[in-house]
Amino acid sequence: MTSFSGYLPYAFALIIAIPFLVLLRQFVYTYINLKNQEIKLLSVKSNSENKTHSYERMTLFLERMKPSNLIQRFDKNLAVHEFIFLTEKSIHEEFEYNSSQQLYLTKNSWQNIVNSKNAIIDLLHKTYESLNNNPDLDEFKTVFIMNYMNDEDYIAATIEDLRREILIIA
Known part of the structure; x- marks a missing residue:
């Protein structure tokens, strides 16, 4: 028959170590959970900031597309077809630049x-086609703005929709 007295120090060390190991495991588990929650909060905050930034950029794009802002671009000595070409090109370029915001x-x-x-x-x-007699640029710009004002203000409506959506997100 063997004596268990030789194993007594090991049993005592094990009895002391088990609660310590349980507490250490609980601490590590809690720490990992807190770090995961922190990462999720940062991710949500970052996503919310990205959305806000996107709405701001697209509102700026729409504001720049308003005819009252478009007619102020480019040289006043351009021919009408040159103005249309440059305006259309700048709209497409700015749109492509902002397309990731979707x-x-x-x-x-x-x-x-x-x-x-x-x-x-x-x-x-359509404004250019409606002016048959080779208009000068000032005449074209005037008719362009008048045509926009006589139609539905779809840019303002779109900006208002963006404003309502951002209030829901925020």
């Missing part, structure tokens, strides 16, 4: 922005 916008908002962009480009061409 990731943070609702489908409806993005579609309204695309429709507004296309409507402005169509209005440029």
Whole structure:
């Protein structure tokens, strides 16, 4: 028969170590959970900031597309067809630059922005086609703004939709 007295120090060390190991495991588990929650909060905050930034950028894009702002661009000595070409080119370039923002916008908002962009480009061409007698640039710009004002203000409506959506997000 063997004596258990030789194992007594090991049993005593094990009895003391088990609660310590349980507490250490609990501490590590709690620490990991807190870090995961912190990462999630930072991710949500970052995503919210990205959405806000996207709405700001697209609102700026829409403001720059308003005819009252478009007519102030470029040299006043351009021919009408040159003005239309440069205006359309700048709208397309700015739109392409901002196209990644659709990731943070609702489908409806993005579609309204695309429709507004296309409507402005169509209005440029329709205004030019309606003026048969080779107008000068000032006459074209005046008719362009008048045509926009006589139609539905779709840019302002789109900006208002963006404003309502950002209030819901914030």
